[in-house]
Amino acid sequence: MYGCADEKQPSETIGASKLRKIGFEALVGGKKCVEAARENGLDAYAACGAYRGPDFRDDSWLAQDVHGRRQRWFSSTCPTRKEVRAYNLSVVKEIAGWKGIKGVIIDGARFASPSSGEIKDGIADPDAFFTCFCPACMNKARKMGFDPVAMQKAAAGLYDYLHGMPVRIERHMEGLYEWMEFRRLSTTEHLLDFAKTVKSVNPDLKTGIFIFTPSLNKLVGQHYRDLAGAMDIFSPMIYRCYKEISGPACLNVELADLLAMLQGAKDLTDSDRIRVLSGLTGLVLSDGEDTASIRKGLDIEVLREETSRSRVQTPGAVLAPIIEFDDPQLEEALNKTLEGGADAVNFFAYQDDILEAQAQLLQKAAFS
Helix, strand or coil: CECCCCCCCCCHHHHHHHHHHHCCCEEEECHHHHHHHHHCCCEEEEEECCCCCCCCCCHHHCEEECCCCEECECCECCCCCHHHHHHHHHHHHHHHCCCCCCEEEECCCCCCCCCCECEECCEECHHHHCECCCHHHHHHHHHCCCCHHHHHHHHHHHHHHCCCCCCCHHHHHHHHHHHHHHHHHHHHHHHHHHHHHHHHHCCCCEEEEEECCCCCHHHHCCCCHHHECCECEEEEECCCCCCCCCCCCCHHHHHHHHHHHHCCCCCCCHHHHHHHHHHHHCCCCCCCCCHHHHHHCCCCHHHHHHHHHHHHHCCCCEECCEECCCCCCHHHHHHHHHHCCCCCCEEECCCHHHHHHHHHHHHHHHHC
């Protein structure tokens, strides 16, 4: 469980005690959660963010889109700035020194997803996805052997295409591939540095990541196989029926926002859009599905499918997918996740009222 207190139940210790009685084994969170876990005989894992910090709050640190505009996404800065990364690793080093923890799990180490932008007119601003093309990223891309001009031109072409402009998108495929590869290698670089930092403090600590599911991870620069051997714990975020408008990493929200982006491409039929979306994500979607139906939620079978795909790519690591605590089919959701090859099931995040409602079911699952 991530966290162990909410507004109705502010005491971490009481929350941890309830979780222990039901059958939970571990808590992930900040210092208070770590202390509460230790007091109640639960394994404690520290959580940390990635590209953010107190000295990087003005707009000059934000990611830059293809038109030179600064974009806010997931409270994050540009993902490649060396100052931000150095600060993050200093925080990781400090956290790794906490007493009584089993490991450190990182969240938010990625580029922007289609659903990561600020909410505008009732939807996430998709322009945040078309980042980052700031001078730091372009210089880094050049040093890594990429063509930053071709990357930005291709991303701008995709942007125009998805806004109804008559663009021959096939002419930009090589540049788009380079853009995605740059995001991948940049993200992997920092995640490997994170793992090395944790192990340098204590080789016995586990390293872990809250990661996008196999259907979405490539869009944000996260790759499971790149991290094999560096991460001891993978927690793919398999939220299938998230109810809020803003839902980065949530399958139903991300897919709905992706489909909404594709609807701007005038030369695509509805069937074309579903086929493109299925090809991008690896999920089979039917022609009858639209933005509204996808946003409402995906079939529960997706939990088994995504867990299984994660399992194949994480040999030797602990696989603990994160599913929704308030999934209306929670018992079946647990079973599907375990059928897919999960070693454990993770929840994000603690909510006392849901815990009370689901206590009997969770206890049965934990001790069966």
